[in-house]
Amino acid sequence: MKQITLILSLLSTLFISAQEEPYSSDTFTVSLEDVQTRTFAKDSSANALVIYEQGESYVDKEEYDLHTKIKHKVKLLNTEGFEHANVAIYLYKSKNSKEKIENIKAITYNNVGGNLIKSHLLEKDIYTEDYNENTTLVKFTLPNIKEGSVITYSYEVISPFMFKYHGWDFQSDIPKLYSEYKASIPANWLYHTKLVGQEKLDVAESEIKKECLVMRNGATADCGNSTFAMKDIPAFIEEDYMTTKSNYLARIEYELETFRGMDGSIKHYTKTWKSVDKELKSEKEIGKQIRRSVDLEDLLTADIINETDALKKTEAIYQYVQEQYTWNGDYKIFKDVSIKDLIETRSGNVSSINILLHNILREADIDVKPVLLSTRNNGFPTVIYPVISDFNYLIVQVTIGDDTYFLDATDKFLTFGEIPFRCLNERGRVIDFKAGSEWVDITPKYPxxxxxxxxxxxxxxxxxxxxxxxxxxxxxxxxxxxxxxxxxxxxxxxxxxxxxxxxxxxxxxxxxxxxxxxxxxxxxxxxxxxxxxxxxxxxxxxxxxxxxxxxxxxxxxxxxxxxxxxxxxxxxxxxxxxxxxxxxxxxxxxxxxxxxxxxxxxxxxxxxxxxxxxxxxxxxxxxxxxxxxxxxxxxxxxxxxxxxxxxxxxxxxxx
Missing domain, CATH: 2.60.120.1130 (Jelly Rolls)
Structure with missing residues (x-):
């Protein structure tokens, strides 16, 4: 019986090995086996599969632009995977400059009678449109796709924006066999490098390349060259009871901290919270509005103004703002913020409503501070250094005696001391222009x-x-x-x-x-x-x-x-x-x-x-x-x- 069990075990192992698909995941080149293979045993629910992908970013020696070359090789397992043949590339632009894309090449490979047949993307089938004021969209669809097709596409993005060093997404909603990213960063630019997600890197190598960048004045800079890679990356499948998937998708991000010029000049991009607090105080939208005074007699009844119990007064003021002003659905916290317009129209965005609540409470001698946070669908805010663009919401914190309350007057069904579910994203940043800002836990304290x-x-x-x-x-x-x-x-x-x-x-x-x-x-x-x-x-x-x-x-x-x-x-x-x-x-x-x-x-x-x-x-x-x-x-x-x-x-x- 032991011998029979051993034989069966070996046969089972051989059978499983025989089921391993022979995809060539170590190269961008498409093989006949890549096209002929029609399954993916590791994830039978997958509709498509990234066989191989690579990105490489470096600074051009002539123009000092950031170049990023990208290659993707994708297997379309069935018709539901055809959506991955629709490619969209987002290019950043400012008032004075913009990213460009070059060398777009896309090919569909099919098996016809045991031969690889190529279908090339035509230039006329590449479309460009203005997506919004800061984004241009380039899109195309691979031609002649069928069940079992393998598609490849590559392109090069040229960017003048070194503050936006190209990151890399290792994980997506389909599985990947191999994903690699190479980054070459001259020593003049110092970045915070952040690895996001639960997946582990299979390759993480770095080396210094001497004099990789030569300036026109003859000055040189060394480069830090890094290679990161992951293998057998599972598809990210969204499920109930999670915040936005961007919190967990495996990827590498770069945030520019400091630029050092060849002339010895230094410019800091990543600021300290002390400097951010100072900037927020003078900021023309929420900073200006937070400093505005309001006339309590124009807004509140005498009973509320004359209330001596601090908690009762706070509850009455909160109820007044909650009932009298309607949230227009906008999450804007650094744009179109005006408590004057809110008072006149009775409708406004998140910041306008909650800053008005903040200012009335302050005028009523209540200890109150604004709190910046990022909603559950917006992602976690960066904790180790300030990234103001991470925040998209504002609430207020009230302290009465030993008790602290978080308030949001945008929802007419909230009980005093509750904030909307959308705000429950672990922490917020309390803004204190005198003592300095700090992180605060916003987990609900009521059952x-x-x-x-x-x-x-x-x-x-x-x-x-x-x-x-x-x-x-x-x-x-x-x-x-x-x-x-x-x-x-x-x-x-x-x-x-x-x-x-x-x-x-x-x-x-x-x-x-x-x-x-x-x-x-x-x-x-x-x-x-x-x-x-x-x-x-x-x-x-x-x-x-x-x-x-x-x-x-x-x-x-x-x-x-x-x-x-x-x-x-x-x-x-x-x-x-x-x-x-x-x-x-x-x-x-x-x-x-x-x-x-x-x-x-x-x-x-x-x-x-x-x-x-x-x-x-x-x-x-x-x-x-x-x-x-x-x-x-x-x-x-x-x-x-x-x-x-x-x-x-x-x-x-x-x-």
Whole structure:
């Protein structure tokens, strides 16, 4: 038996090896095997595959422009991968200069009768258009593509903008076999080099090349030549509970720190936070607006102005701005900021609304400071040095005694002390023109919970009736308020849609207003079975379900699971029945499951008495952010959550 097992193991290994596709991932040249091979075993879901790609950037010795030569070799596995034959290249431009593109070459390779047939891109099929005021778009589509085609395209970008040294994306939404980038940087330019993402470099080599750059005056500079490469890079697949994918895509970025001229002059591009704070104070948009004074008597009632309790006054001022001014949807924080226009039109962008809130609070002698942040969809701000362009949002921080509150008046459903979910991106930068700015954690400090208490009666005519009481806090409450208050009929209809046989009556919301710090509701329910005449009745005990599907479907995940906030779900059920008519044939089995290091848990229990079934179900996510190594545990936990809410309570009808 041991010999048979060994033989089978060897055969299995040989079979797997035979399935390895013979793509030539070490060269830009296309082979017949590249075209003939029609699969990719490492990722059977892939529609396309980068076989080989390379980039090379260097400074021209004559014009001192930055040249970047780029090559891509891509396999189109099926028709859904054809979109990767559409190429778009974005070129940066300023008022006085612009990037140029040269030497565009693109070829489609097909297998015809065992021969490689080439189809070349024609120059007339290359299009150029103005994308926006700072971008020109060059685009083309590879000709004669088919399932199995291999496409290659190459070009050269010439840029006068050394402050924008070309970066390199190792990872994309399709897998890559080999991706390489070479960078040659003269010593005159000093850059911050940042490797982003979870993937590791397979090649990271550097050397100094002497006198690589010779100036017209005879001065020379050495170059730092680097080669970076990754192999077998998995496709990045987006999934629920993450911030923008740009936070995690494997890539190299460069940020110019300092330029040293041959004449000894030095120009600093990357600033310190001290210098940035000084610039922000005099900046013509938000800096100027933050310094503006407002007349409280023109805006607030005497009751608010004369309020002596600092917290009550702050809450009243926040409510005033929240109710009186409407966000126009713009995230602009360094453009079109005007609290004067906001007061006149009652509508403005994020900065205008929250700077007005800031200025009113300051005039009312409340300790308040603006906070710059980057929203979840905008990416993480750079922490080790200031990059002001990373920020796209502004909120305010209020300190009263020992308590700190973050406020955003753009959302009319927010409770005092809440900020929108879009802002939950780990940290913000508090701007203090006197003491200096600093990073601050903006993780919510208030709990987010959902709780349902359900009491049902199984009537003798095989119908179910009872009551449901629900209470939500935090972001669960915020979502419920946004769903209910604009259209309560639609809210109730959606509740009933979740259970086709369920009728809801006497729905009542106990929350005082759309800015209440919770959302409480109660309603009566009536439920009919699809087939009430059979002896066995299958009753799903969850009138309200927390999760209907598992959001975690990947085999493994290389980026964090970011819920935005910690939360808890709680559900109880009491089901009464006549023991002369019914008996419990099968009750749910109890479940206790915990994530390592007390990061989360589920608990499910049931008890059957003579005329009553009691169920208790609790889910806890104790952290807002989980590292990738917790993904298998969260996936298993959510599988169990869905399974618990799917299983039915089985009752036997005696008569």
């Amino acid at each position: 987010t919970t959902t709780m349902y208490i359900t009491e049902l009666t199984l009537n003798n005519d095989a119908t179910v009736s009872g009551t449901v009481k629900g209470k939500k806090t935090g972001y669960h409450a915020l979502n419920a308020k946004k769903a209910y208050f604009p259209n309560n009929d639609n809210y109730i209809n959606k509740l009933e849609d979740k259970h086709p046989n369920l009728e809801i009556t006497n729905h009542e919301v106990l929350s005082e207003s759309q800015t209440s710090n919770g959302f409480s509701e109660s309603y009566n329910v009536d439920l009919e079975f699809d087939n009430p005449d059979v002896n066995l009745l299958y009753l799903n005990p969850f009138i309200a379900k927390f999760f209907t599907t598992n959001p975690f479907k990947l085999q493994e995940r290389s980026y964090p699971i970011d819920f935005g906030y910690a939360d808890t779900y709680f559900y109880t059920l009491k089901l009464k029945f006549d023991p002369e008519v019914y008996e419990v044939s099968e009750a749910p089995k109890g479940v206790n499951l915990a994530i390592p290091n007390s990061k989360g848990s589920i608990s499910y229990s049931s008890a059957v008495k003579e005329n009553q079934v009691q169920l208790m179900f609790k889910i806890r996510f104790n952290d807002a952010l989980y590292p990738p190594e917790y993904y298998p545990y969260l996936k298993e936990m959510m599988n169990k959550v869905v399974d618990i809410q799917t299983n039915s309570l089985i009752l036997f009808k005696k008569k």
